[in-house]
Amino acid sequence: MHIFDELISAVGPDVISRDQVKRKDYSSDKWFAAHLPDLVAEPTNAQQVAAILRIASRHRVPVTPRGAGYGYVGGCVPEEGGIALSVIRMNRIKELSVPDGVAVVEPGVITGDLQAAARNAGLFYPPDPASFRNSSIGGNIATNAGGPRCLKYGVTRHYVLGLEVVLANGTIVRVGGRTMKNKTGFDLVGLFVGSEGMLGIVTEATIRVIPLPPARASISASFREIEDAAEAVQQILKAGFLPSALEIADKFTLESARKHLGHQIVPAGNAHLLVDLDGQEKSVQNELVILESLVKKLGALSIDTAFGETECEALWDLRRGFSESLKATGLTKLNQDVTVPRGRLVDLVKFAAELQKRSGFPIACFGHAGDGNIHVNVMVAEPEKPENHQRMDETLDALFEQIIAWGGAITGEHGIGLAKKRWWPQAVSGENLALHQTIKSALDPDRLLNPGKFL
Ligand SMILES: Cc1cc2nc3c(=O)[nH]c(=O)nc-3n(C[C@H](O)[C@H](O)[C@H](O)COP(=O)(O)OP(=O)(O)OC[C@H]3O[C@@H](n4cnc5c(N)ncnc54)[C@H](O)[C@@H]3O)c2cc1C
Structure with a gap:
C-alpha cells in the first residue's frame, strides 16, 4: 500500500493531507528557507503521532515536526520533503x-x-x-x-x-x-x-x-554612549540587584526607532537601558527608589520610571518596537541571536561597529544585556542580489568567528536549524559533534526526524 493510503487508514483523512495550500503553509517558518513537504499530518493525540511515525519509519520517509511555524532559523522546514507533522491541533x-x-x-x-x-x-x-x-x-x-x-x-x-x-x-x-x-x-x-x-x-x-510576583516596576534610562549603558549593567548587578529584565539598545536601533516611533517616546542619547524589577509591592517600591538614584549617579541622560503592569508595559512599548523600527528602515534584517560572556558586551558593540565599517552594512545591536544575549542585526539592502551574497557571508563569518573566540554561543535562543548550520562545526569540538551523532544514531538510526539540519 502507498504510504498516503496507509496513513489515512491508520489515522483518518482529517489528519493526513496532500493539499497544495497546506503543503505550502507548512513549507517554511519566519526565516528565508522553504521546502515543500509531500504530505501534511495534523494529529490530535500521541497515539496518532506514534502511528504516523511507525508507518513513516517502515517506509523510510522523513518526518519534520512543527509547532506554530514561528521559528527564526528554518528549524521546521521539511528540508528533505516527506511528512510535515504539525502538533498545533494538540492545544489543550x-x-x-x-x-x-x-x-x-x-x-x-x-x-x-x-x-x-x-x-x-x-x-x-x-x-x-x-x-x-x-x-x-x-x-x-x-x-x-x-x-x-x-x-x-x-x-x-x-x-x-x-x-x-x-x-x-x-x-x-x-x-x-x-x-x-x-x-x-x-x-x-x-x-x-x-x-x-x-x-x-x-x-x-x-x-x-x-x-506570581504581585508587583512590577520598570526604569527606562538613556545614556550618552553604549559604554556608559554597559557599565551601568555591571554596576546594577554589582549593587546586588537581580532585575527580571535588563535590556540594552545601541545608536542605530534608537535612531531607527526615532524615525519609526517618533522622538517623543525615544529619549535622547546613543544608548538605552530598560530595567524591570518584580516581587512584593513594598520591596519593589523601595528597590525602585534605590535603583533610580543609582542609574542617575551612573550618568543617565534621562530616566522614566513606571510601577504596575499597565505603566510598565507603556515603557516596554519602546523596546517592543525596536524590531519593527529596524524593519521600517526598508533594509532586510539578518537577526543573529549571539550570546557573549557579559563582560564582553562593550567589546561586542565595538566589534559590530568595526564590522559595519568593513562590510558597508549597517549593524544594529539590542537585546538582553543582563545575560549577554544580544541581537546583532546585519541590515542589508537587496540581500537577494548575487553581488551581496559574498559580503553577507563574509560579514557573518567574521561575526561568528569572533563570538566563538570569546567563548560565546552562536545562538542563545533561536537554535541552529538551517540558518546557523554553516557555523555549527566551528562552534563545537569534534568530540562534541561526534557525541551528538552518537545520540542521534541511538534514537533515530535511520535519520528520519527532521533531516537536513545540523546533524
Ligand atoms: C518575531 C519573532 C520574535 C522571536 N523572539 C524570540 C525570543 O525572544 N526568544 C526566543 O527564544 N525565540 C524567539 N523567536 C523564535 C521562535 O519564536 C522560537 O524559536 C519558538 O520557540 C518557535 O516556536 P514554534 O512553535 O513557532 O516552533 P516551530 O517554528 O514550529 O518549530 C521550531 C523547532 O521546533 C521543532 N518542534 C516544534 N514543535 C515540536 C514538538 N512538539 N516536538 C518536537 N519538536 C518540535 C521543529 O521541528 C523546529 O525544529 C522569535 C521569532 C519571531 C518570528
Missing part, C-alpha cells in the same frame, strides 16, 4: 495545579495562552520569547526558547519537569515527572529540550509554574 491545557505548581499541556498550546492561564490562577510561567503570542510550547521546548526575563528566571529548560515524547520508531516514552527535584536516571528531559525536533516529538509537557 490539561491541568493547572496550584498546590503542585505545575501545568500539564499539549505541545500546540500557544506560549501566551499558558502565561495567561497561569496568571489567572495566581501563577507565573516566566519564559517570555518575544514571539509568545504566536509560538507554541512544543516549539519553545524544542528550541529551549528564552527572552528578557531569563536573566532572573532562566530559559524554557528550567520549567520543564516532565515530557511525553514519541521516538522516531513510534515508541511513546515519558521522561521526568511532576516534581521540582528528580534524580531518577539521566536528565533525559534536558536531552530532549533544545533538540530541535531531531530526537523525538513532544506530545505532552509537565511545566513548572511559580508564584
Whole structure:
C-alpha cells in the first residue's frame, strides 16, 4: 500500500493531507528557507503521532515536526520533503495545579495562552520569547526558547519537569515527572529540550509554574554612549540587584526607532537601558527608589520610571518596537541571536561597529544585556542580489568567528536549524559533534526526524 493510503487508514483523512495550500503553509517558518513537504499530518493525540511515525519509519520517509511555524532559523522546514507533522491541533491545557505548581499541556498550546492561564490562577510561567503570542510550547521546548526575563528566571529548560515524547520508531516514552527535584536516571528531559525536533516529538509537557510576583516596576534610562549603558549593567548587578529584565539598545536601533516611533517616546542619547524589577509591592517600591538614584549617579541622560503592569508595559512599548523600527528602515534584517560572556558586551558593540565599517552594512545591536544575549542585526539592502551574497557571508563569518573566540554561543535562543548550520562545526569540538551523532544514531538510526539540519 502507498504510504498516503496507509496513513489515512491508520489515522483518518482529517489528519493526513496532500493539499497544495497546506503543503505550502507548512513549507517554511519566519526565516528565508522553504521546502515543500509531500504530505501534511495534523494529529490530535500521541497515539496518532506514534502511528504516523511507525508507518513513516517502515517506509523510510522523513518526518519534520512543527509547532506554530514561528521559528527564526528554518528549524521546521521539511528540508528533505516527506511528512510535515504539525502538533498545533494538540492545544489543550490539561491541568493547572496550584498546590503542585505545575501545568500539564499539549505541545500546540500557544506560549501566551499558558502565561495567561497561569496568571489567572495566581501563577507565573516566566519564559517570555518575544514571539509568545504566536509560538507554541512544543516549539519553545524544542528550541529551549528564552527572552528578557531569563536573566532572573532562566530559559524554557528550567520549567520543564516532565515530557511525553514519541521516538522516531513510534515508541511513546515519558521522561521526568511532576516534581521540582528528580534524580531518577539521566536528565533525559534536558536531552530532549533544545533538540530541535531531531530526537523525538513532544506530545505532552509537565511545566513548572511559580508564584506570581504581585508587583512590577520598570526604569527606562538613556545614556550618552553604549559604554556608559554597559557599565551601568555591571554596576546594577554589582549593587546586588537581580532585575527580571535588563535590556540594552545601541545608536542605530534608537535612531531607527526615532524615525519609526517618533522622538517623543525615544529619549535622547546613543544608548538605552530598560530595567524591570518584580516581587512584593513594598520591596519593589523601595528597590525602585534605590535603583533610580543609582542609574542617575551612573550618568543617565534621562530616566522614566513606571510601577504596575499597565505603566510598565507603556515603557516596554519602546523596546517592543525596536524590531519593527529596524524593519521600517526598508533594509532586510539578518537577526543573529549571539550570546557573549557579559563582560564582553562593550567589546561586542565595538566589534559590530568595526564590522559595519568593513562590510558597508549597517549593524544594529539590542537585546538582553543582563545575560549577554544580544541581537546583532546585519541590515542589508537587496540581500537577494548575487553581488551581496559574498559580503553577507563574509560579514557573518567574521561575526561568528569572533563570538566563538570569546567563548560565546552562536545562538542563545533561536537554535541552529538551517540558518546557523554553516557555523555549527566551528562552534563545537569534534568530540562534541561526534557525541551528538552518537545520540542521534541511538534514537533515530535511520535519520528520519527532521533531516537536513545540523546533524
Ligand atoms: C518575531 C519573532 C520574535 C522571536 N523572539 C524570540 C525570543 O525572544 N526568544 C526566543 O527564544 N525565540 C524567539 N523567536 C523564535 C521562535 O519564536 C522560537 O524559536 C519558538 O520557540 C518557535 O516556536 P514554534 O512553535 O513557532 O516552533 P516551530 O517554528 O514550529 O518549530 C521550531 C523547532 O521546533 C521543532 N518542534 C516544534 N514543535 C515540536 C514538538 N512538539 N516536538 C518536537 N519538536 C518540535 C521543529 O521541528 C523546529 O525544529 C522569535 C521569532 C519571531 C518570528
